[in-house]
Amino acid sequence: MAAARDIAVQHGWVHRSCLMSAAAAGADDDDIMLHAIEDAAATDTTWSPLATVAPAIALASAAWIARTDWAARGYVAAVDRRDLAQILPGVIAEWSHATRLATIDRLGATFGTAPVAALLSGLRNVLEVAIGTHDDPALLAAEAHRIAGLAGTLGFAALGRHWLRVAEGGSAPSAATRRATAHAFATLDRAGVATS
Structure with a gap:
């Protein structure tokens, strides 16, 4: 230490x-x-x-x-x-909210706030679906791949890696994936991204 x-x-x-x-x-x-x-x-x-x-x-x-x-x-x-x-x-x-919020701000300045807000809302929606999808491995894998790609694009690379493990492993989200997802929701809350 x-x-x-x-x-x-x-x-x-x-x-x-x-x-x-x-x-x-x-x-x-x-x-x-x-x-x-x-x-x-x-x-x-x-x-x-x-x-x-x-x-x-x-x-x-x-x-x-x-x-x-x-x-x-x-x-x-x-x-x-x-x-x-x-x-x-x-x-x-x-894992810093501030770092991810700064990335979101840069993306908004580059591509426009409305398109980035729509992507962030989409990320929140697929995360909510995936967290509740455990009984259908094929659906979970598809959602996990979608999350991994979208998360990486929006500056949530670590979150994307966790969900990529879910997609490739064909298993339910690990405790760490759930924690990473909860943490992403907290960042999205700070960015003002509401559930649609």
Whole structure:
């Protein structure tokens, strides 16, 4: 966590260190939680990223990342501790409402606010349909592919990757996909995108 704190200072991120249980109790979806996982305690179940509404990112060894279904555990991303300086800033940006809202503003300035608003409304609608579609794998896969493409176009790349896993795996959304979707809804709320 010391390396993550150094990166936070370097980038000017507002941050705090605390016990995971305390962090989960006080977190909201504007927070991004970093959870350092030590391989010796990799089977510890005293804390789950599902305990908070904030996106949780696992900071772990490459070996832990390779052998663990971190998305099923509720982590929205997993970052190799050896590559924190190179990878963590980009991962944090992917889960920042402000970064995605800035992307939406740039898209609106380039293509017009009405067309971008229509695409964002379409994204919200397909997310709502997909979250409720578990009994038809073919329909879910089609919706997941649509979400992945639309999300990537609109600056929700991490969300798109989660839904692409659903499309390619032919399974119900993981805990992390559900969290990524809830987080996307929160960004869309901030952008003023209503349900149609």
